[in-house]
């Protein structure tokens with residue numbers, strides 16, 4: 001018996017990093033998984049590797065800023081696997097560190113578009129499919145920086161992640177009595193491509209490690225475990241919550 005038996009999940013940004021980890025774990029627990037991304041080669045390879053391990057997984061091209069891509073991805077999940085029960089809004093981009101008076105407007109717009117509007121569009125498109133099957137679970141990947149600020153990371157990123165946190169609560173309340181649960185997950189620093197440059201720079205690495213009470217970066221699998229709990233029926237009374245997976249960062 002898998003913890004996700006009978007469920008169909010769509011994971012944005014699932015080609016690599018935490019999204020790929022979630023896809024692998026969900027498939028291992030019995031879900032059928034559609035991963036969407038703009039990195040087509042990586043996405044196809046991830047789906048093929050999950051399938052080679054006996055999982056059910058398909059890749060679709062999905063730019064989360066494009067409503068038509070979302071419609072096609074949801075349609076693909078429903079036509080291929082019969083329903084849509086779980087959406088993980090995981091796709092996201094980092095923004096470079098600028099002080100606000102020098103932060104490029106285009107970078108602000110792009111970051112908000114991908115990290116925040118993408119979550120709105122995904123939710124907006126998935127909800128009707130979930131209502132059709134009597135409910136579902138939506139997990140929005142925010143960040144510890146959606147709860148507390150830091151001076152050395154662009155304001156666009158932190159603002160987008162703070163937006164994801166409160167968007168989650170609005171959505172949770174709107175659909176609470178219609179079977180759709182909506183929760184946010186707040187990873188701290190995790191070992192993925194997104195943090196590679198920071199980890200490779202000894203000065204930045206030591207600033208970060210000094211901020212993490214557990215003294216290390218997290219692994220993608222440690223976040224995927226929390227996402228699995230929220231996606232599965234084990235969290236049936238959990239909605240509008242914010243689950244921190246941050247090695248203690250926000251406890252300070």
Ligand SMILES: NC(=O)c1ccc[n+]([C@@H]2O[C@H](COP(=O)([O-])OP(=O)(O)OC[C@H]3O[C@@H](n4cnc5c(N)ncnc54)[C@H](O)[C@@H]3O)[C@@H](O)[C@H]2O)c1
Pocket residue numbers: 012013014015016017018019036037038039062063064065090091092093094114141142143144186187188189190191192193194195
């Ligand atoms: N790594 C960390 O330390 C950390 C901490 C907190 C939150 N997060 C968040 O976790 C999520 C996953 O990040 P990750 O660390 O696995 O990084 P990652 O860069 O490895 O993965 C992000 C994925 O999102 C995809 N993506 C980017 N723009 C997209 C778009 N427009 N449409 C579809 N897909 C797109 C990328 O191609 C990539 O596959 C992000 O939302 C990120 O902000 C990461």
